[in-house]
Amino acid sequence: xxxxxxxxxxTTIFQDTFDDDDLVPHGEMTASHVxxxxxxxxxxxxxxxxxxxxxxxxxxxxxxxxxxxxxxxxIRNQLP
Amino acid sequence: MTTPSAEINALEDLTEGRSLAFDFVVNAAxxxxxxxxSGDYNPLHTDAEFARGRGFSGPVVYGALLVANxxxxxxxxxxxxxxxxxxxRMTFRDPLMVDEPARLEAVISHQSVATSSIKIxxxxxxxxxxxxSGSAESMVLTA
Numbered sequence: 001x002x003x004x005x006x007x008x009x010x011t012t013i014f015q016d017t018f019d020d021d022d023l024v025p026h027g028e029m030t031a032s033h034v035x036x037x038x039x040x041x042x043x044x045x046x047x048x049x050x051x052x053x054x055x056x057x058x059x060x061x062x063x064x065x066x067x068x069x070x071x072x073x074x075i076r077n078q079l080p
Numbered sequence: 081m082t083t084p085s086a087e088i089n090a091l092e093d094l095t096e097g098r099s100l101a102f103d104f105v106v107n108a109a110x111x112x113x114x115x116x117x118s119g120d121y122n123p124l125h126t127d128a129e130f131a132r133g134r135g136f137s138g139p140v141v142y143g144a145l146l147v148a149n150x151x152x153x154x155x156x157x158x159x160x161x162x163x164x165x166x167x168x169r170m171t172f173r174d175p176l177m178v179d180e181p182a183r184l185e186a187v188i189s190h191q192s193v194a195t196s197s198i199k200i201x202x203x204x205x206x207x208x209x210x211x212x213s214g215s216a217e218s219m220v221l222t223a
Binding site for chain 1: 167190193199217
């Protein structure tokens, strides 16, 4: 799966999590770009990503993430 | 009357596929209590004649009282005492009638170690009739 395919899946997840059909995640996006992106939304987001990509993250991995691009890299590295 | 005790489940106890079910009935007193509590006196829920005039056999149970049983699931069982409820999606598919026996079924569909949380698939049925379905998410707090 290439990054474009990952972003396509993330777009659906972001729009669903934040109830915003116009939201399109991009590499430089951070929580500060989305008003509803608080700590509980972060949990819903991570759970949705884990389920969609059939993977599980470690606490330490999440702690290093700054941007959506970082999340995409983490997903890419865990894909088979 | 003693207060029921909530289960104490750590995240590692809440494994994917673990399930639970319980039965409940919403009676007229529950409906009256919720009308007063919420301020929702819509006659579909409070007036049998009005409800029958719209094709129902009697007053329709408030959807929020179905959600109240999801609260029971989260607060008492999955996760129980360690719960911090973080999300709910529920679709009401068929009305539940007052005094109609119902059953809530729950299956843990995802356990996330990274976020110390679980996702639960939920269905509520009255016999063979699907009343509501959806999912809930809860954090599992540590002391």
